[in-house]
Amino acid sequence: MNPAVDPTAAGPAGRVRRHLRRPSLRTQLTTLYAGMVLAVVVPMLLLAGFLFGRDQIRLRAGDAVPPPDTAAQQVDAALAITAFIVVVLTVLTAWWLAGRFLRPLRAMTVTAQEISATNLNRRLGLRGPDDELTKLGRTLDDLFERLDSSFAAQRHFVANASHELRTPLAGQRAVLQVALADPEASKASLRAACEEALGLGERQERLIAALLTLAEGQKGIEHREVFDLADVTKAEMQSHHAEATRRTITLQASLNPAPISGDPDLITSMIRNLVDNALHHNVPDGHLTITTERINGCARLSVANTGPTIRSQDLRRLFQPFQRLGTQRTHTADGHGLGLAIVQAVADAHGAQLTARPRPGGGLDVTILFG
Numbered sequence: 001m002n003p004a005v006d007p008t009a010a011g012p013a014g015r016v017r018r019h020l021r022r023p024s025l026r027t028q029l030t031t032l033y034a035g036m037v038l039a040v041v042v043p044m045l046l047l048a049g050f051l052f053g054r055d056q057i058r059l060r061a062g063d064a065v066p067p068p069d070t071a072a073q074q075v076d077a078a079l080a081i082t083a084f085i086v087v088v089l090t091v092l093t094a095w096w097l098a099g100r101f102l103r104p105l106r107a108m109t110v111t112a113q114e115i116s117a118t119n120l121n122r123r124l125g126l127r128g129p130d131d132e133l134t135k136l137g138r139t140l141d142d143l144f145e146r147l148d149s150s151f152a153a154q155r156h157f158v159a160n161a162s163h164e165l166r167t168p169l170a171g172q173r174a175v176l177q178v179a180l181a182d183p184e185a186s187k188a189s190l191r192a193a194c195e196e197a198l199g200l201g202e203r204q205e206r207l208i209a210a211l212l213t214l215a216e217g218q219k220g221i222e223h224r225e226v227f228d229l230a231d232v233t234k235a236e237m238q239s240h241h242a243e244a245t246r247r248t249i250t251l252q253a254s255l256n257p258a259p260i261s262g263d264p265d266l267i268t269s270m271i272r273n274l275v276d277n278a279l280h281h282n283v284p285d286g287h288l289t290i291t292t293e294r295i296n297g298c299a300r301l302s303v304a305n306t307g308p309t310i311r312s313q314d315l316r317r318l319f320q321p322f323q324r325l326g327t328q329r330t331h332t333a334d335g336h337g338l339g340l341a342i343v344q345a346v347a348d349a350h351g352a353q354l355t356a357r358p359r360p361g362g363g364l365d366v367t368i369l370f371g
């Protein structure tokens with residue numbers, strides 16, 4: 001087969017597809033309007049001429065009239081001229097009406113073409129009666145609003161991720177440069193520098209792992225299986241028992257059977273981040289309570305912890321990437337502000353309803369309901 005020849009364009013069907021183009025919407029509307037009018041008017045003109053024209057000529061026998069054939073030709077000519085004028089006027093009127101009807105749509109098209117990723121703050125702002133075109137304009141404005149928010153969130157996420165990745169890299173470089181620049185560096189100092197560089201590298205690894213988990217949660221579920229939410233929660237509670245003891249935080253659990261269908265790895269990551277968040281943002285001698293249960297055919301996971309006071313207006317921000325209470329970026333070794341964002345992404349991927357509310361005495365209550 002010759003690669004330069006498109007097989008889909010070969011033959012009569014291909015030539016027909018190349019030469020036939022779909023007419024514009026204005027042409028289609030004009031044809032529709034004019035066809036509907038002419039389908040009624042033209043037959044009426046022809047019928048009127050046939051029924052009345054020749055009979056009136058024959059009835060005027062006493063007048064000096066031209067021969068019947070000549071009179072019939074004159075009537076036919078008059079009808080033809082009238083029909084031609086009607087056709088032309090109908091087509092022109094239909095063309096004008098179609099253009100007037102499509103004028104808002106053309107304005108919307110031009111404005112939408114001018115809107116790009118760099119100027120998504122612009123809106124159509126279509127005004128007029130509450131018809132289909134106005135509703136379409138409002139729908140597009142809502143779409144542009146969501147796209148603008150999405151692009152802004154993406155730029156903010158990339159900037160924060162770059163900052164978080166650059167900070168440990170700069171720290172590693174500084175530690176190694178200082179160690180190498182010291183001509184009298186001892187084995188102990190070099191070892192300490194290497195250990196500090198390794199610690200910064202581990203921080204990068206944790207950040208990259210969190211980013212990958214967040215991406216997996218936002219991508220959705222590719223593999224589902226039925227498992228008990230209580231079993232996964234119990235394993236995570238046991239793995240965090242030593243840390244809770246070190247932080248003097250009391251762990252309490254009420255783990256009742258709660259089978260769900262989903263991705264066990266993502267659910268495990270979600271519970272781990274919930275427990276990490278509850279431990280890291282707690283107070284000495286605080287409490288952490290986790291409950292799993294099945295209510296009205298739905299599995300429910302509840303995590304309640306003591307901690308600092310949280311304002312209601314800060315809740316939404318806390319579930320965004322690289323956000324934590326009191327600051328916009330994280331700068332501690334405990335985390336990077338991705339924990340609750342991962343929880344939200346995994347819950348959304350499973351179609352679960354996440355509810356968070358601040359506790360009156362400080363801390364946070366998080367409830368996730370799986371349908």
